[in-house]
Amino acid sequence: MDGEQERILALRTLLTRLFEEYHVLDAPSVSDAEYDALMRELVALEARHPEMGDEHSPSRRVGARAAGKFQPVQHDPPLLSLQNAMDADDLREFDRRVRKDAGGAEVAYVVEPKIDGLTVVLRYEDGELRQGATRGDGSVGEDVTQNVRVIASVPRRLRGAHPGAFEVRGEIYMPRPAFEALNAARAAAGEAPFANPRNAAAGSLRQMDPGVTAGRALELFCYEVRRGGVPGTQSDALALLAQAGLPVNPIRRHCASIDEVIAETERFAALRDELPYATDGLVVKLEDLQLAQSLGATQKAPRSAIAYKFPAEEAATELLGIEVQVGRTGALTPTAILRPVRLAGTTVQRASLHNEDLIAQRDIRIGDTVRVRKAGEIIPEVIGVIADDEHYLRPAYEFPSVCPICGGEAVRREGEAARRCVNTACPAQLREWLIHIGGRGALDVDGLGPRTVDLLLAHGLVQQPEDLFRLREEDLAQLPRFGEKSAAKLAAGLAAARTRPPARILFALGVPHVGERAAELLVERFGSLPAIGQAGQEELSDVPGVGPVIAQSVYRFFHGAVGERLLGSLAQLGFVLGGEAPRGHLDGPLAGEVVVFTGTLSVPRQEAQQRSRALGARVESDITRRTTLVVAGEAAGSKLARADSLGIRVLSEAEFGALMATERERN
Numbered sequence: 001m002d003g004e005q006e007r008i009l010a011l012r013t014l015l016t017r018l019f020e021e022y023h024v025l026d027a028p029s030v031s032d033a034e035y036d037a038l039m040r041e042l043v044a045l046e047a048r049h050p051e052m053g054d055e056h057s058p059s060r061r062v063g064a065r066a067a068g069k070f071q072p073v074q075h076d077p078p079l080l081s082l083q084n085a086m087d088a089d090d091l092r093e094f095d096r097r098v099r100k101d102a103g104g105a106e107v108a109y110v111v112e113p114k115i116d117g118l119t120v121v122l123r124y125e126d127g128e129l130r131q132g133a134t135r136g137d138g139s140v141g142e143d144v145t146q147n148v149r150v151i152a153s154v155p156r157r158l159r160g161a162h163p164g165a166f167e168v169r170g171e172i173y174m175p176r177p178a179f180e181a182l183n184a185a186r187a188a189a190g191e192a193p194f195a196n197p198r199n200a201a202a203g204s205l206r207q208m209d210p211g212v213t214a215g216r217a218l219e220l221f222c223y224e225v226r227r228g229g230v231p232g233t234q235s236d237a238l239a240l241l242a243q244a245g246l247p248v249n250p251i252r253r254h255c256a257s258i259d260e261v262i263a264e265t266e267r268f269a270a271l272r273d274e275l276p277y278a279t280d281g282l283v284v285k286l287e288d289l290q291l292a293q294s295l296g297a298t299q300k301a302p303r304s305a306i307a308y309k310f311p312a313e314e315a316a317t318e319l320l321g322i323e324v325q326v327g328r329t330g331a332l333t334p335t336a337i338l339r340p341v342r343l344a345g346t347t348v349q350r351a352s353l354h355n356e357d358l359i360a361q362r363d364i365r366i367g368d369t370v371r372v373r374k375a376g377e378i379i380p381e382v383i384g385v386i387a388d389d390e391h392y393l394r395p396a397y398e399f400p401s402v403c404p405i406c407g408g409e410a411v412r413r414e415g416e417a418a419r420r421c422v423n424t425a426c427p428a429q430l431r432e433w434l435i436h437i438g439g440r441g442a443l444d445v446d447g448l449g450p451r452t453v454d455l456l457l458a459h460g461l462v463q464q465p466e467d468l469f470r471l472r473e474e475d476l477a478q479l480p481r482f483g484e485k486s487a488a489k490l491a492a493g494l495a496a497a498r499t500r501p502p503a504r505i506l507f508a509l510g511v512p513h514v515g516e517r518a519a520e521l522l523v524e525r526f527g528s529l530p531a532i533g534q535a536g537q538e539e540l541s542d543v544p545g546v547g548p549v550i551a552q553s554v555y556r557f558f559h560g561a562v563g564e565r566l567l568g569s570l571a572q573l574g575f576v577l578g579g580e581a582p583r584g585h586l587d588g589p590l591a592g593e594v595v596v597f598t599g600t601l602s603v604p605r606q607e608a609q610q611r612s613r614a615l616g617a618r619v620e621s622d623i624t625r626r627t628t629l630v631v632a633g634e635a636a637g638s639k640l641a642r643a644d645s646l647g648i649r650v651l652s653e654a655e656f657g658a659l660m661a662t663e664r665e666r667n
């Protein structure tokens, strides 16, 4: 059996389980979109492998089997489902077929929100509610009459005269606020929350005790007259339902063409989140019901309507492998290699696995079916595994302890999420570092893209970042496929890069955790890169917006061989690493003082720290042997004792204030 055939069997087992979870247990472990994606994968594989045909395959199933706790109800005619459109092209294709079947003329549509609830059929006799049934598998549903009777928006009696049988189709749903409140209550009671409003509605309606249903805030929207009225158009049908006192969704639109329908899908996508109920798409229906009737139906769905599904934000697919890349700071980052899957309108083949811990915590193994999510513009990410029978037979994933590029040791420092290659000569790190240096927020080197970086590295022209700035135009012009023009452009780009301000140079150094903002804050506070390199860890972390993690990283960098070397060579190469320290820092009246504040002060501590820094003090948060002055506010405790034991000068806040005032005057 080949890989695809094995995958067919695995998908059938998985989808059968997911189907039971969803339709029988009302407790799915995956989203509808993930289920749909797995089903599409199975259908596509089965089409490629007709020899694997099986009439019991989940792909052949139309709807849910009734769970068996309620009396069966025969649906006549059966309740069909809808074909799906995933994008505007699918809608145009649908329209083309409809017009062809209808004889070529333009046709009008009604567009309605597709409510994420569950179908019910309500039968009224002589205006009285007689039966409520779920859809079941379309032919046989469940009798839930006692339960629909307790739903406030289901009328017991129709308005107006309705002699004989009147049967309607609609959707029972749970409004979002009720859904959230129900889940919160369940969580508080230690019960499993419902996965989505549809499951909450289904679980609430299919209760043996109608009292439970009554407490669940269910609502109804009707959209089809099945018996007892012969509306000419879908708009008439909705009007008829409303006249009879049945709740009808006020949101709907008559569209004169498929272009209008497509415009409506875009408009509705923006409105959707504002609605107090969940929708998973729009239903596009032929306005002319007679025409709809004459178009007929396939086994599963009418030809006259289609469900436009909003792009899925989650999907499920097979994890084919894990690729570990090495970033510019040496961090090893795992990327999932996926069996291609449609997600939010694009095909996804790679997704972030974040870090070593995520893989271990979620026990993600190669060969597993994983859940992938894409939110907004963010890179897709793996969020977990859908466990199948074979999960535990697959070997657990072992994160590499050596760099996959240079083979050097990959070390995980305490408190860090990433394992890092510690070989400072690692070619992968150098490559990423050079690309980073050329990037926008860093030195913005015109002409230094990834391809040029690869070329420079391949020809051994750059062994360390500063080599870039020693390149001569004539050397560059010798590079294969790198004409004089490119050489001149890169040389000019490199020359211009030397004039970038110190904060951007600091950012370009690629110190782990130091982003553009932190680089600016540090330069603002210390004035120059050499001054940052000399600062103590505490002093660094005292900078508002910097904090201990960045401080430690900066300290390590400038006290390591690479940092020290770079400071020297950049200065030699003509980079301006900073100007004067901010006024007062190195030469202020409190210059030389290392101050620690303790206890409660009359002004915010940050303000006191800032004021003393402006007068030249170095402010630290812990008392060390370096500390020269402790300012003790109210209720100062252990630090005061420590200052005493080390014989450090201690001032009250008032004394310190006076000292600052006199120092200021003296200067």
Ligand code: IVH
Pocket: 079, 080, 081, 082, 112, 113, 114, 115, 116, 117, 118, 119, 171, 223, 283, 301, 302, 305, 307
């Ligand atoms: S019309 C022949 N209109 O979507 C099918 N269905 O995927 C006629 N649904 O089973 C269905 N809102 O449960 C229709 N405004 C709406 C709907 C709607 C939700 C559900 C319905 C159906 C499913 C099809």
